[in-house]
Amino acid sequence: MMYGRYASELLNHLLCASDFDMENSVRKAIAVFRLTGIPVQEHIRGIYRSDFNGIRKDWCLSELACSLIILCSDAKGDMINTTKEDLLDVLGL
Numbered sequence: 001m002m003y004g005r006y007a008s009e010l011l012n013h014l015l016c017a018s019d020f021d022m023e024n025s026v027r028k029a030i031a032v033f034r035l036t037g038i039p040v041q042e043h044i045r046g047i048y049r050s051d052f053n054g055i056r057k058d059w060c061l062s063e064l065a066c067s068l069i070i071l072c073s074d075a076k077g078d079m080i081n082t083t084k085e086d087l088l089d090v091l092g093l
Contacts, residue, residue: 045060
């Protein structure tokens with residue numbers, strides 16, 4: 001297992017756009033993993049976390065899953081577009 005980030009931390013620190021839909025982006029990433037034959041459970045795992053507001057659903061994500069979620073996002077914020085461009089540059093696309 002190579003989990004390294006919580007989805008909520010990704011959302012809070014990187015994807016602060018009001019139109020970002022984490023659940024939809026995670027579903028798209030899961031679909032991509034399934035289509036490519038990459039085991040989803042090695043990169044995305046649903047969890048529940050406790051905070052001051054009670055227990056809430058979250059996701060535990062690998063680096064690959066984080067990148068894929070960002071690329072799958074339909075949000076249009078400047079930070080998201082910059083991050084997408086940076087990821088595509090790293091991938092050479």
